[in-house]
Amino acid sequence: MTTETKTPEKGDVLLKMRDVRIEGFSDEQWHRIIKGVDLTLHRGEVMGLIGESGAGKSTLGLAAMGYTQPGVRITGGSIEFDGIDLVAASEAEKRRLWGTRIAYVAQSAAASFNPAHRLLDQTIEATTRMNILPEAEARRDAIELYRDLQLPDPEHIGERYPHQVSGGQLQRVMTAMAMSPRPDLIIFDEPTTALDVTTQVEVLAAMRKIVEEHHTAAIYITHDLAVVAQMADVIKVLRYGEEVEEAETRQMLTHPEKPYTRSLWSVRALQKREEKGDDVHLSIEGVDAAYGSAKVLHDVTISIPRGKTVAIVGESGSGKSTTARVITGLLPQTKGVVRFNGEVLPPRLQDRSKEQLQRIQMIYQMADTAMNPRQTVGEIIGRPLEFYLGLKGRAREKRVIELLEMIELDESFIDRFPSELSGGQKQRICIARALAAEPEFIICDEVTSALDQIVQEGILKLLLRLQKEFGITYMFITHDIATVKAISDEIVVMYQGRVVEQGMKSEVLSPPYPEYTRLLLSSVPEMDPDWLTRLLAEREAEQAPA
Amino acid sequence: MTDTQDNPETYSAAAEVGAVRKRRTRWERIRLALKKAPPTAWFGMIVVALYCFTAIFAPWLAPYGEAEIFLEPYAPWSAEHVFGTDQIGRDILSRMIYGARNTMGIALVTTFLAFLIGGGLGLIAAINRSWLDQFLSRAVDVLMAIPSLIFALMLLSIFGSTVMSLILIIAVLDSTRVFRLTRSVAVNVVVMDYVEAARLRGEGLVWIMRREILPNIMPPLVAEFGLRFCFVFLTIAALSFLGVGIQPPTADWGSMVRDNASLIQFAKYDLKAGLTPLLPAAAIALLTVAVNFIVDWFLHKTSGLRDDH
Numbered sequence: 001m002t003t004e005t006k007t008p009e010k011g012d013v014l015l016k017m018r019d020v021r022i023e024g025f026s027d028e029q030w031h032r033i034i035k036g037v038d039l040t041l042h043r044g045e046v047m048g049l050i051g052e053s054g055a056g057k058s059t060l061g062l063a064a065m066g067y068t069q070p071g072v073r074i075t076g077g078s079i080e081f082d083g084i085d086l087v088a089a090s091e092a093e094k095r096r097l098w099g100t101r102i103a104y105v106a107q108s109a110a111a112s113f114n115p116a117h118r119l120l121d122q123t124i125e126a127t128t129r130m131n132i133l134p135e136a137e138a139r140r141d142a143i144e145l146y147r148d149l150q151l152p153d154p155e156h157i158g159e160r161y162p163h164q165v166s167g168g169q170l171q172r173v174m175t176a177m178a179m180s181p182r183p184d185l186i187i188f189d190e191p192t193t194a195l196d197v198t199t200q201v202e203v204l205a206a207m208r209k210i211v212e213e214h215h216t217a218a219i220y221i222t223h224d225l226a227v228v229a230q231m232a233d234v235i236k237v238l239r240y241g242e243e244v245e246e247a248e249t250r251q252m253l254t255h256p257e258k259p260y261t262r263s264l265w266s267v268r269a270l271q272k273r274e275e276k277g278d279d280v281h282l283s284i285e286g287v288d289a290a291y292g293s294a295k296v297l298h299d300v301t302i303s304i305p306r307g308k309t310v311a312i313v314g315e316s317g318s319g320k321s322t323t324a325r326v327i328t329g330l331l332p333q334t335k336g337v338v339r340f341n342g343e344v345l346p347p348r349l350q351d352r353s354k355e356q357l358q359r360i361q362m363i364y365q366m367a368d369t370a371m372n373p374r375q376t377v378g379e380i381i382g383r384p385l386e387f388y389l390g391l392k393g394r395a396r397e398k399r400v401i402e403l404l405e406m407i408e409l410d411e412s413f414i415d416r417f418p419s420e421l422s423g424g425q426k427q428r429i430c431i432a433r434a435l436a437a438e439p440e441f442i443i444c445d446e447v448t449s450a451l452d453q454i455v456q457e458g459i460l461k462l463l464l465r466l467q468k469e470f471g472i473t474y475m476f477i478t479h480d481i482a483t484v485k486a487i488s489d490e491i492v493v494m495y496q497g498r499v500v501e502q503g504m505k506s507e508v509l510s511p512p513y514p515e516y517t518r519l520l521l522s523s524v525p526e527m528d529p530d531w532l533t534r535l536l537a538e539r540e541a542e543q544a545p546a
Numbered sequence: 547m548t549d550t551q552d553n554p555e556t557y558s559a560a561a562e563v564g565a566v567r568k569r570r571t572r573w574e575r576i577r578l579a580l581k582k583a584p585p586t587a588w589f590g591m592i593v594v595a596l597y598c599f600t601a602i603f604a605p606w607l608a609p610y611g612e613a614e615i616f617l618e619p620y621a622p623w624s625a626e627h628v629f630g631t632d633q634i635g636r637d638i639l640s641r642m643i644y645g646a647r648n649t650m651g652i653a654l655v656t657t658f659l660a661f662l663i664g665g666g667l668g669l670i671a672a673i674n675r676s677w678l679d680q681f682l683s684r685a686v687d688v689l690m691a692i693p694s695l696i697f698a699l700m701l702l703s704i705f706g707s708t709v710m711s712l713i714l715i716i717a718v719l720d721s722t723r724v725f726r727l728t729r730s731v732a733v734n735v736v737v738m739d740y741v742e743a744a745r746l747r748g749e750g751l752v753w754i755m756r757r758e759i760l761p762n763i764m765p766p767l768v769a770e771f772g773l774r775f776c777f778v779f780l781t782i783a784a785l786s787f788l789g790v791g792i793q794p795p796t797a798d799w800g801s802m803v804r805d806n807a808s809l810i811q812f813a814k815y816d817l818k819a820g821l822t823p824l825l826p827a828a829a830i831a832l833l834t835v836a837v838n839f840i841v842d843w844f845l846h847k848t849s850g851l852r853d854d855h
Contacts, residue, residue, distance in 0.1 A: 328746055349745065357748045370739040374761035387747060437747075 014184055014217050015041040015064055020077035022059055022068065022241075033059050035241040036077065043184065044215040048232030048249070050222060050264070052452035053423060056241040057221045061187045064219055065102045066094045082184060099126035103178035107190040109170040113162040119173050120158025127181040138180065145176040148213070149206040168199035175207055179214065186211070186218045192227060196315040197479055197523040204230055204525075205536055223452050225264065226525035229253055230532040237261050249529050264454055265527070270486040272464060274505045277305025277489065280339075281473045282327070282360075282441055287336035289326050296322050297333070298497045304441075304490075309467065309474040311488035311505075313481070313520065319497040320477045324443045327475070328362060340441070358388045361434035365446035367426035371418040377404075377429055378414040384436040403432040407462060424455035431462065441473045448483055460486050481524040485509070493517050583843060590839030597833055601647040608640040613795035620809070623818045630822055632805055641797035642826060648798050650833075652713060653779040659717035660778070661771060664724025669755045671725070672732035683729070686722045694719045695784065702790045712791060716781055720774060727770050731763040765848035772841035776834045783830055799826035 022034040034056045041047055041064075049057045062068060066079060066086030079086040081102065086094065098104075103126075106112045113122060123145075124138040133141060139158075146154035149172040162170060171191055178186050188207070192200040208231055211218050220231045228235060228249075235252045237244040237260070245258050256262045282304045289297040297319050304310045312320045325331040327338055329349035338345045340360065346352050364370035371380055381400045385391040391399055401411050407428040418426055427447060434442050444463070448456040464487060466472060476487055484491060484505070491508040493500040495516045501508060513521065522535060583591075600607060609628075610616075614636060621631040629638035671679040689697075698715055705711040735741065736759065744758050785791030786800030794801065806823040813820025 330742065330746070349748075352748075354748050357746065362743065362746055364739045364743070366739060370743060372740045372758055372762065375757075384747060387749070433743075 012043045013040060014043045014045075014082055015039065016078075016080045017060075017064065018078045018080075020060070020063060020079060021075045022056070022063060023073055023075050024059070025071045025073075030073075033072065033241050034063070037238070037241070037243050039064070039236065041185070041217050041219065043217055045234065046211060046218045046220055046232045048220045048222065048228035048235040049238060050225060050228055050235060051238035051244075052223065052454055054240075055238040057223075057238055058189055060238065061189055061219055061221045062104075064185070064187060065098060065104065067098070096130070099183075100130045100132060100181040101183050102185045102187070103181070103183040105171075105174050105178050105186060105188045105191050107193055109174045109191075110162065110167060112174060113170065115162050117161075118158060119160055119162065119165070123158065123173060123177045123180055126177075130181065132181050142176060142180055145179055145210070146173070148210055149173075149176055150202065151176075166199075168195050168203055171195065171203050172206055175203075175210065179210055179216070182214060182216075184217060186216055188218060188220045188222075188231075190222050193222070193224070197481075197525075198315055198519060200227070200525070201523045201532070201535065204532060207231070208532065224525070225453065226527050226531075229527055229529045230525060237264070253527060253529065270457055270460060270482075272309075272485075272487055272489070274489045275308060276504065277308040279306040280304070281306035281341065282475070283339045284323065284327070285337050285339065287323075287326055287333045287338065289322055289331055289333045291322075291331070296497050297326065299336070300494075300497070300499055301336075302492050302499060302502060304473060304475055306440075306473055307467070307471040308489040309476055309487050310490045310492060311476045311478060311484040312492045312494060313478060313484055314494035314500075315479060315520070317496070318494040320494055321445060322497070323494070324362070324445055324475070324477060327443060328360060354388065358384075358437050359439055360441045360443070361437050361439040362443045362445065363427075363430050363434050363447050366450055367423065367430050368418070370430050371426065371433075373418050376415045376417055377421075380418075380429060381432050381436050384433060388437050399436070403436055406435065406466070407432045408458075422455075423451050424458060427451060427455075427459055428462065431459075431466070435466065435470075439472065441475070444474055444476045444478075446478055447476075449478065449480060456483070457486075463487065481509075481521060493520065579847065586839045587843035590836040590843070593832060593836035594840065597646055597650060597836075600643055601650050604643050604647045608637075608643040610637040610640040612641060612644040612797050614640070620819075622816060623822075629825060630819070632802070638802070638806075638822060638825070641802060642799070642829060644797040645799045645802060645826065646829070648792060648796055649779065649782060649800070649830075652709060652792065653775055653782055656713045656717045656720070656778045656782070657771060657775045659713060660720040660724050660774060661767070663717060664721030664726075665728045665767065666755075667721075668725040668728025669732050669759060670751070672729045672736050673751065673754060673759070675733075675736075679729075682725070686725050689719065689722045690726075695781065698781065698785060699788070699790060702785065707790045707793055709792065709796075712782070712785070716778055716785075720778055720781075724770065724774065727766065728763065731766050732759055735759050735762045765844070769841050769845045769848075772837050772844070776837050779830065780834065799830050802826040 017037065017039040019036045019038060020034055021032065021036055023030040024033045025031075037056075037060060039047070039060070049061060051057050059068075059072065063074060063079060064081075066081070066089060068074060074087055077087070081097070084093070084097070113119070120139060120142055123142045124135065127133050127138045127141075128135050132138075142158060143154050146157055151157050151169055151172055157165065157169070157173075165173070175191070191207070192203050195203060204227065210216075218231075220228060222228050232249050234246065235249050236246040237252075237258070239260060244260050245252075245256070247257075252261070253265075256265055280303050284300055284302045287297055287300045288295065300319070300323060302310070302312075302323070312323065314320050322331065326333050327345075329345070329347065329352055332347035338347075340356070345356060349357075378397070378400055381403055382391075382396050385396050385399050397414075400414060404410060404413055409425065409428060413421070413425070413429075418429070421429065430447075447463075448459050451459065460483065463474065467474060474487070476483075478484060488505050490503065491505050492502040493508065493514075493516065500514050500516050508517065509521070522538075525531060616627070616631055616635040616637065619631060619633050619635040621627050621635070623630050627637050627639070629642070632638055632641070667682055671682045698719055701715045702711065705715070741754060741758050744754050749758075782791050782798075783800030783803075786798050787804045789801070789804070791800055792798035803823050803826050809819050809822050810824070811820075
């Protein structure tokens, strides 16, 4: 497989897709997913593919390998990879390319590794299978790659099994696996979406470095604009399976041509004017909580003013969600009290009155799992109406329709099942369900992090509007600083089960920062293509004198 | 740029991309599923329908009464007695028709009871996950450790072979497997956010079980119901064959096989006589195969595996 005796010039056309059409089968018929897209990728070039979910990003990314998922077919156009026609190529020919000359890095590394094999064996599998390198050499090379990717203990990490390393490390091992046979093209399919911001920075830096060093061409699929700005030379925007526009990264960021692209960009500009609240609505005082013997909250004290939004930020494992569980009574605290409207809430859910339950509602991160797939929208929203307010029959239906209109949907949704809704619509239904109880206080647990940017904006605006209309207090759990800016009045920063600081948004987001807040804030990608380079330089400069 | 979507330059929640699926009513979906059912499933459904028809209308279909005795025992096949008579002169065809009613009826009641006990406790164990779960699961382990046919034989000889004790004993013994299945599929649903949401709302145990969890674990349970029905049916037939199941004069396929088993040695003189004891056995086998065909189809449909197009 040593077709390249001399290194090809950077700039040769590597991948050429012309008028590609792809259809998917569902509901007994074929639907068009990709409706004629052209794509040209040169050697050593990184292209960012962005768009909302359903735009066909992943389908197009996979098609670049000549691969389609089951139930999906390529119906037209040509896909040419380094002179090889991938549409016409046989399965055997494509298999020879996959994993060796074209590699794929999936969103969920945890689901992509075989839990029964060691990381190193999986990293070099494709390389040794195709006899690109002898096994011993491949192993040495893999360890080098681990080192380049800044994995801890590169000599021995390969001896571990997938469950023994963290998510961010696994994602980097997967990148090493993709790089091991020195492919010409790597397809990254949302590789950092599942990671914390602080981890994301490390993974992004590692990926960019390795792609640059080896002049590998890459297609980077994501819905996070700030991320793609760091990685890509060229950005292509997709919508409904069609290209909206394509331009160089800098030009795309500064002068997007199409209104749709501009609307994508504008999301991050959403910002709420902070207001100070004096009237304490809910307060957590000196709370400790533990799962079994593992203590996860240490002396947490937070106070949340009435009618305002307090954002709780921190990476996963910082105790944000546990705090929510203590407030709702799912996890009784071992020490301290939670006061709501001045009165102490019983720690256990079972001991709370129906009215106490009604006043505090919760909206979940994954709208998919927060709604029973076997209930219709009418039943989902109707149940709290019946349960708390005793509405039945016509009255209940009328109220459900009112609620649907409140969340900018209409009557036609009433007998749909959750599977018949898009992500944003699902989250709206969850909001309507919380509203149905006529609550005073809503806990929003990462409600926008699973959504596309443009949909996020819609949800955030809706939440803001509802707060204005009904004076609802929000406790907003998130790790996304853009969301925090958009919605919050006050911010609480948590780290390892402790509150690092609480204050007004403007105070927390401006210096001087405590150590952890600064790390967290600086890790949030900005819409500036030089951001990552600058950040890495800054961090390096800090470490150098030490 | 596109004709199927709204104006792409403005954003509206209701027109958000993704959900353009057509809603179908339940009837339309069932009709569509039936239209695409494979021949094996059709075969199964027709056979089961015929059995049910026979069981329901047994008194009208059977030429003679269930326990009506004629003069000639072991009569050969004839126009009068289509499949001959048994050892004390009862019409075999009539007894087979009534047998469908008894054997299937008892098996159905038993299976329902097994699901009520096993399914109910399984759900409670899955939701509770505390000492109760431990207690129930270990109790089930103990019950399952004892070979069930021998255990059933023992219990039946202690409590006597009445239809009631037969149903109860087999239901309890079979409910262990239902318990295991229900618990294992329910624990995956219990951790879902919507169950937590129901709990936060203050819903009671019954509502959570019936409305939040049960609808989501129905497919494996329905499939298990079909299989369990077959096993119960075979257990009853086996017990009857051993003489401790359904007692005469009630007609039942298992005991009919035993009663006429000796006829099989006459096969070399009269093939039809030799076939007589095999008829009830064939009836059992056919029903088992038919139910399994339906279960297979159902499992394939609900497992989400799709054929490659």
